[in-house]
Amino acid sequence: MSNSSSRERNLHRQLANMKHSLFDQGYLDEQFIQLEELQDEENPNFVEEVVSLYYWDSVRLIQNIEQALEQNPIDFAKLDNHMHQFKGSSCSIGAKKLKKECTQFEKYCKTGNGEGCKRTFQQVKKEYATLKKKLERYFQFARQVGCVEKACRPK
Amino acid sequence: MGSECSSVVAEELHVLAVDDCLVDRKVIERLLKISSCKVTAVESGTRALQYLGLDGEKSSVGFDGLKVNLIMTDYSMPGMTGYELLKKIKSSSNLREIPVVIMSSEKVLARIDRCLEEGAEEFLVKPVKLSDVKRLRDIILRGDENDEKKGSRKRKLQDLSPTSSLARDLTPLKPASAASKQSRLKRPRLKNTD
Numbered sequence: 060m061s062n063s064s065s066r067e068r069n070l071h072r073q074l075a076n077m078k079h080s081l082f083d084q085g086y087l088d089e090q091f092i093q094l095e096e097l098q099d100e101e102n103p104n105f106v107e108e109v110v111s112l113y114y115w116d117s118v119r120l121i122q123n124i125e126q127a128l129e130q131n132p133i134d135f136a137k138l139d140n141h142m143h144q145f146k147g148s149s150c151s152i153g154a155k156k157l158k159k160e161c162t163q164f165e166k167y168c169k170t171g172n173g174e175g176c177k178r179t180f181q182q183v184k185k186e187y188a189t190l191k192k193k194l195e196r197y198f199q200f201a202r203q204v205g206c207v208e209k210a211c212r213p214k
Numbered sequence: 215m216g217s218e219c220s221s222v223v224a225e226e227l228h229v230l231a232v233d234d235c236l237v238d239r240k241v242i243e244r245l246l247k248i249s250s251c252k253v254t255a256v257e258s259g260t261r262a263l264q265y266l267g268l269d270g271e272k273s274s275v276g277f278d279g280l281k282v283n284l285i286m287t288d289y290s291m292p293g294m295t296g297y298e299l300l301k302k303i304k305s306s307s308n309l310r311e312i313p314v315v316i317m318s319s320e321k322v323l324a325r326i327d328r329c330l331e332e333g334a335e336e337f338l339v340k341p342v343k344l345s346d347v348k349r350l351r352d353i354i355l356r357g358d359e360n361d362e363k364k365g366s367r368k369r370k371l372q373d374l375s376p377t378s379s380l381a382r383d384l385t386p387l388k389p390a391s392a393a394s395k396q397s398r399l400k401r402p403r404l405k406n407t408d
Contacts, residue, residue, distance in 0.1 A: 090341050097244050097344065109240055116236045143290060147319050148237045151341050 063211045070204045077197050086190055091153030103205070107198045113152050114191055120145040121184070128177055138176065139168045149187075157186045227354060228252040228280055232262045232287035232299065233317070238340070242286065242317075245347045252280070259294030259302075262287070268306055282312055284354050288340075289318035289325065297329060304333040313354055317342055 081087045091106070098105045123141040127134065146161035160183045167175030229251045231242045239255040246253045256262050266282065285303065287296040294302075296316050303309045313335040318325065326337045335353065338346050 093341065093343055094241070097241075097248060102244070105244060109237060112240055113237045140292070143319075144235065147340065148235055150319060151235070151237045151241055 067204075067207055067211050070207055074197075074200055074204050077200060081193060081197065085155050086193060087153045088155040088158075089153065090150065094153065104198075104202075107201075110152055110194055110198070113148055117145060117148055117187070120148065121187070124180060128173070128180060133171075133173045133176070135168055135171050139165065142168060154186075154190055157183065157190060160186050226250055226252045227283040227351060228254070229284045229286060230262060230265060230282045231255040232257075232259060232285065232291070232296065234258060234288065234291040238288065242342060245342060245344055248344065249347045249351050251284075251347075251351065254280075254282075258291060259287070259296070259299035262299060263302060266303070266309055268302065268309065284335075284350065285312055285314045286338075286342075286350075287314065287316060289316050289329070290320070297325075297332065300329060300332050300334055313357065315350060 082091075094106045094109060120141065124138065124145060127138040127141055142161060142164055146158060146165070149157045149161060160179060164176055164179040164183060167173075167179055227250075229246050231239060231246065231253060233239050233242065233255070234257050236257075239257070243253045243255050254265060256265060262285070285299075287299050289296040296318075300314050300316065303312065303314055310333070314333065315336045315338060316329045316334045317338045317340050319340040321339050329337050336350065
């Protein structure tokens with residue numbers, strides 16, 4: 060009995076550490092916590108669902124930006140709109156670093172700096188991919204912890 | 215069980231949420247459901263007007279008969295903006311009494327002023343939080359109770375009740391309101407998670 064509950068505690072601690080590090084390293088902000096507070100027993104995976112939806116939907120938003128960057132000359136108003144959509148979505152899942160890069164992109168966009176936009180967009184895509192990997196690992200682990208919990212809990 | 219139009223206390227609030235962002239629609243839906251509201255989420259101002267029966271077409275299906283108690287709309291949307299949607303609603307004799315709340319990730323004061331002047335109930339900075347929704351719900355329920363006492367929209371701007379602190383914050387500078395304006399419009403800070 061005490062073995063399984065101490066195993067549970069360890070897993071929980073590991074999960075908490077994973078989460079803390081995501082915050083400490085600046086990948087996530089307060090909005091992620093807000094989303095977690097919307098979870099309950101009937102909706103235990105809400106955050107994962109939102110994040111999955113984000114990654115699914117943002118493929119299209121990223122394509123829009125890429126296509127707009129390939130135009131010659133660049134339509135900066137259109138580009139700004141596309142980035143606004145992508146940034147908004149990213150903010151809604153609490154993607155802090157990603158948001159910073161998007162803000163930098165917007166600055167270049169507003170001054171009509173195409174090269175600056177292109178350079179920054181490489182950073183945006185990098186952060187986007189990094190966060191995706193980290194969150195996938197986090198949710199995968201969270202689900203494992205959830206399974207152990209269920210197995211350990213007396214009915 | 216009262217089934218009068220204005221008796222929402224016994225019934226659930228029905229909120230029409232308008233946002234072109236799929237992720238935001240999912241989140242606002244959850245926020246509203248947790249706050250015991252019925253939700254209809256649509257992706258554009260055009261769809262919202264269709265749902266409300268205002269699109270000018272005599273569609274045979276039309277408005278599904280579910281009274282809408284509150285409209286929450288994003289400001290920046292392709293096609294019809296939230297501001298344009300607000301104006302259309304406020305110029306409709308059928309719909310002008312429905313409170314409209316604008317949501318925006320950009321806290322531009324001129325934008326906020328414009329929306330409030332056009333009759334928006336509130337202007338929320340995105341991402342919208344649970345506390346925002348809960349506060350809105352209280353405002354709407356209280357508003358329904360005070361139906362007879364409702365005056366012009368402009369008067370609401372001068373209302374000094376705690377629930378319309380945003381409106382109060384926009385009146386000429388007082389030290390207290392400047393501080394609360396900041397806390398209202400500021401983005402959520404990262405909580406210390408240690």
